[in-house]
Amino acid sequence: MLKAFTDLSTPLVADACLRCAVPLRAAPPGIGAVVSGQRIAGRALPVRHYGSVDVFLEAFHRAAPGDVLVIDNGGRSDEACVGDLAVLEAVAAGLAGLVVWGLHRDTPELVEIGLPVFSYGSYPPGPVRLDEREPDALSTARFGPHLVSGDDVVFGDDDGVLFVAAGHAERVLATAHEIWQTEREQASRIRAGRTLRAQTAFDDYLARRATDPSYTFRQHLRRVGGAIEE
Numbered sequence: 002m003l004k005a006f007t008d009l010s011t012p013l014v015a016d017a018c019l020r021c022a023v024p025l026r027a028a029p030p031g032i033g034a035v036v037s038g039q040r041i042a043g044r045a046l047p048v049r050h051y052g053s054v055d056v057f058l059e060a061f062h063r064a065a066p067g068d069v070l071v072i073d074n075g076g077r078s079d080e081a082c083v084g085d086l087a088v089l090e091a092v093a094a095g096l097a098g099l100v101v102w103g104l105h106r107d108t109p110e111l112v113e114i115g116l117p118v119f120s121y122g123s124y125p126p127g128p129v130r131l132d133e134r135e136p137d138a139l140s141t142a143r144f145g146p147h148l149v150s151g152d153d154v155v156f157g158d159d160d161g162v163l164f165v166a167a168g169h170a171e172r173v174l175a176t177a178h179e180i181w182q183t184e185r186e187q188a189s190r191i192r193a194g195r196t197l198r199a200q201t202a203f204d205d206y207l208a209r210r211a212t213d214p215s216y217t218f219r220q221h222l223r224r225v226g227g228a229i230e231e
Contacts, residue, residue, distance in 0.1 A: 002042040002043050002044070002067065002097075002154060002170070003040070003041070003042040003043065003067070003097060005042070005176065006040065006042040006156055007180065008178070008181060009177045009181060010158055010160060011027075011157065011158050011159055011160045011161055011162070011163050012093075012107040012200065013177040013178075013180055013181050013184075014107040014156050014163055014165065014174070014177050015027065015163060016177070017173045017174070017176035017177035017180060018163075018165065018169075018173055018200070020180070021169065021172055021173055021176050023165065023166065023170065023172075023173055024166070025163075026147040026163065026164040026165070027147075027161060027162070027164075028100065028102070028119075028144055028145060028147075028161055028162035028163070029076070029144075029145040030161065031121050032100070032119050032120065032121055032157075032161055033119060033120075033121075033125070033146070033159070033161075033201050034082070034113045034117055034118065034119050034157070034158075034159070035044045035105065035108060035112060035117075035118045035119075035120065035123075036111075036115070037120055037159060038159065039098075039117040039158075039160045040157065041069055041097060041098040041100065041117045041119065041156070041157040041158075041162075042069075042079050042097070042153060042154070042155065042156050042157070043067045043068055043069040043096075043135050043144075043154065044065065044067065044068050044069065044151065044153075044154055044167065045068070045071045045099040045142075045149050045150065045151055045152075045153040045154065045155050045157060045164065046060055046064050046068040046069060046070045046071060046151065046186060047060075047068060047071045047073070047139070047140065047141050047142035047149050047150055047151065048060040048071070048072055048073065048138065048139055048142060049072075049073045049134075049135060049137075049138040049139075049141075049142055049143075050072055050073065050074045050082045050103070050128075051127040051130075051131065051132040051133070051134050051138070052129075052130040052131040052132055053099050053128075053131055053158075054086070054087055056134070056138055056139070057070070057072075057084075057087050057090070057091075058090065058138060060139055061090055061091065061093075061094040061096075062096045063138050063150075063154050064095065064096055064148055065095070065138065066095035066096075067071065067095070067096075067097045067143070068095075068096050068097065068145060069096065069100060069155040069157075070080070070091055070096055070098075070099040070100070071099075071100050071142045071144060071149050071155060071164075072100070072101045072102060072103065072142065073103075073104055073142035073143045073144060073149075074101060074103030074104075075102065075103065076102050076121070076145070077103050077104070078103075078104065078124070079123045079124075079126075079128055080103075080104065080126055080127060080128045080130075081103070081105050081106035081123065081125070081126065081128075082101065082103045082104065082105075082122065082126065082127070082128060083099065083101055083103075083105050083106075083118070083120070084105065084106045084107035084110070084111075085107040085110035085111060088107075088110075088111055088114050088116055088118060089114060091116060092114065092116050096114050097117070098116055098117035098118060098119070098157070099116070099117070099118045099119065099120075100119040100120075100144075100155060100157060100162050101119065101120035101121070102116070102121075102122055102142070102143065102144045102145065104120055104122050104123060104124040105118055105122075105123055106122040106123055106124060106125055106126075106127065106129060107216055108123045117139060117157070118159050118225065119162055133160050133197075144164065144216060147164055149164050151180070152166060152167050152168070153165065153167060154166075154167050154170045154216065155165055165207075187200055194213065201221070201225055202221075202225050203224065205221075209221070
């Protein structure tokens with residue numbers, strides 16, 4: 002999955018979801034990789050955190066190589082729920098990385114380990130609570146407004162994290178690659194002196210919109226073969 006994502010980005014995948022009419026589920030703004038520039042792609046391995054690392058260890062028993070641990074810590078800002086030992090164990094389990102709806106700690110150690118970890122920041126204290134575990138602790142994870150399961154694929158880069166249903170992933174990635182090709186060609190033409198306005202026949206769009214106010218730029222782009230906005 003990471004190989005298929007190599008030349009792409011989360012903005013391209015997001016645009017492809019819209020193009021394919023696939024639900025767009027993005028992690029809330031602010032998430033980032035502990036090491037800038039790292040990327041992640043793989044099947045979601047969901048887990049809910051209740052204050053103890055044992056739920057992570059149990060999740061690793063179910064892991065397949067290349068999975069991405071999706072940790073639901075409720076977006077808490079009063080504790081870090083993952084650190085170096087959990088991440089080292091994720092490496093041993095063959096995971097492709099972690100995404101955390103919450104905070105991490107042991108930043109220097111995570112940098113040294115090198116496994117991609119996406120979270121909402123660092124914080125020294127770990128959990129001091131031990132909450133009651135829910136029955137679906139290992140089957141689904143909440144991530145902002147979204148519910149993530151093992152039927153989802155995770156994509157992450159410097160722009161953020163997306164969750165896409167695995168059944169749609171191949172089509173979404175193929176469409177994202179088409180958009181990438183179109184946008185690269187458009188960028189080359191701009192550098193060569195042909196503006197985006199000229200490439201998208203923007204004067205024609207303005208003229209048609211003047212006579213038909215319902216005519217949208219997205220409709221126009223579909224007609225002329227542009228890729229921006231979707």
